Amino acid sequence: MNRILFTAAGCARCIIARKFMIERSIACEEHDAVGEGKELFGRFYRDHRSAIFRGKEGIEFPVLAEGAEIRQGVAAVIAWLLAGPRLDGFIGRSELSKGWVGGVHVSGGDPAATNDLVAVLGVLKKHGLRLQLDTDGRNASVLETLLDKGIGDRLVMDLKGPRALYRLLLGAEVDPAEISRTMALATRFAEYRFETMVAPVPAPGSDPGALRYLTPEEIAETAGWLKEATGSHRQPYTLRWFDPQTQPGHRLRSVEKLPPHALLRHRTAARRHQVLAEIEARSA
């Protein structure tokens, strides 16, 4: 199988990926995408633009191409080399830099692949990278395994909303007891925070397509649940803005954007149970 690894000169994450391949005797064709392989990568990028993410700071390397499969970023590349597609749900694109790796979605993968996940993250840790894990509360047992093995330098829990709306907000079946367990586990990480996006949910009434935002009372319930699950009213808890423009479907894109001070009442409500609740800075 033709395996090509695009790296960038001086890229520490590329060196980690290359070293991993050498240690495992995984053969590949390597090209410096900013040096001798610039033209080749340019053609590759044009042919696979939709599969390669280009952020504000450019394209993150390494990029691995193996047949039709393309993986970008050190975590995704090593995960593919070690476990193939089994870790796809767990490891996505990282938007972090300066020694941090993100895009590790604890809730997104198959718990049966937990050992593979531990192995991949262990490689990254061994090379000094710091790991940010995220969770929506599912796969509490996977999170506990990572915690017990000391993997994960920071945890971000996306607490979707109150118990009654959790399944609706997540778009999947969920056991509230597992969400509670994850909240408690989260507090055992050296660094952690809880976030709730004030998102739209179906509005009661005759129009089945109508949406309305989570209310301050529902945010208060969510904050109260967090207090109940963790035993503390001092959790780092951030309310996040919903941005209709970045949503995938027309229905969500057509939701009216919240006005600038709309979340202040939500913050007041949240602070009834979580005194440190804050609102994320809104991007322009």
Added chain:
Amino acid sequence: MTYPSVYPTGATLYDPGRCWNGYTIFQAKEVGALLIDMNGGEVQLWKELHGMPNRIFPGGYLIGSTGERSTAYSSQDGIDLVQVDWDGNIVWRFNQYEFVEDPGEESQWMARQHHDYQREGNPVGYYAPGLEPLVDRGKTLILSHKNVRNPVICDKPLLDDTIIEVTWEGDVVWEWICSEHFEELGFREDAKNLLFRNPNWLRAGGGMGDWMHINSMSALGPNRWFDAGDARFHPDNIIWCAREANLSAILDKASGRIVWRLGPNYDETAELRRLGWIIGQHHAHMIPRGLPGEGNILIFDNGGWAGYGSPNPGSVTGFRNALRDYSRVLEIDPISLKVVWQYTPVEAGLPFPVDANRFYSPFISSAQRLPNGNTLITEGSGGRIIEVTAGHEIVWEYISPYWGTMLKINMIYRAYRVPYEWVPQLERPRERPIERIDVSRFRVPGASPSGARRVVSVEGVLPYRPDAALCVRTDVGDAASKETSR
């Protein structure tokens, strides 16, 4: 600043026919919120109720605070803002802005209020016809503190100023955070450079930079500028001033953006140069509709020491590099920036500049326009409140008799005159004139009467000449001696 060690306190001067008579409320140092009549009679004390400032609202309600946060952890944070009735019962309270957990102190919610607040119904918190603050409902604007980090301003923790709007029920429904508007404030590169290194560093709480020190905040209210189509002066917009930056500004309530600015530099246009450098100012506000001068900006320009910029002989680092040893009360047209009226050492009748520092409060202080055109001025550091006419005559004067024990000063942060009708619990007091004492003849008990016991003449002596023997020139121009039109 040449104070004798003995001088009278209380009301020292009163011309009832030329005053806008009413009660005056102020925070008496370490005593409480004190309401006095025109003769200085202390008609009610809300004992040990704090207030920055205290205000009286219609019905005899008082606004204040039940206490302050430990100064070991912050600076000037009021625990709460409360409205109490005539009998001292708390009828409204706000404290849920931040849950504060200071080591060794009781953990609690705090408003972190400081320096100002405004209740819906009245933009500035003092009497103006038809603009009564609501007393049983309505929103309240509160000037508060928040600790932030903003590496664009400084790499150290900052004590930031915020303005919040809270409902009667206590919900925060609007918030403005000063540091988020840093690039709109007009700091030049030398000021930004210094701010980064020294954002007015306080040792409290492990250290924080009180970088702006906003000390007043009020709504504009209805005004002629907005009526004429100038959207910068929307009645909901808010004017504030920051002493450390020598800056007054109006923010647009809807967007939060700064839409009008006075300072921090006063050398960039001919209008600003004519106005002169405003330093460490307090109580910048728009004179509310219905009062003489409505629509103009009234400012107590303290002088003293403030600002960020380049070093000069008075400031080796450029920190607080603007200096002046007298104060000015300025009424300014916000469009032309012309001074419409002023009260400075010159109008006070003090030889300028040699005796200018006798009208001088380097911190706190305020000015309130009264319905008859008089102005109530709090010259705060010396605990003096005066009512002056448009023609600059003092028709009422009061000196606070309350010196603190922890800080030996009789300072008054800000006093307000309120109409008798706002305190219906009291019979209208009798107004007794207080004639100006001839201090050249007044003697305290035990002192000899004035006049030489024996006078001898010396042949050949010449008469005294005017302005003959001062060591400094007195004919130099200065902002304090500008002509005014009102």
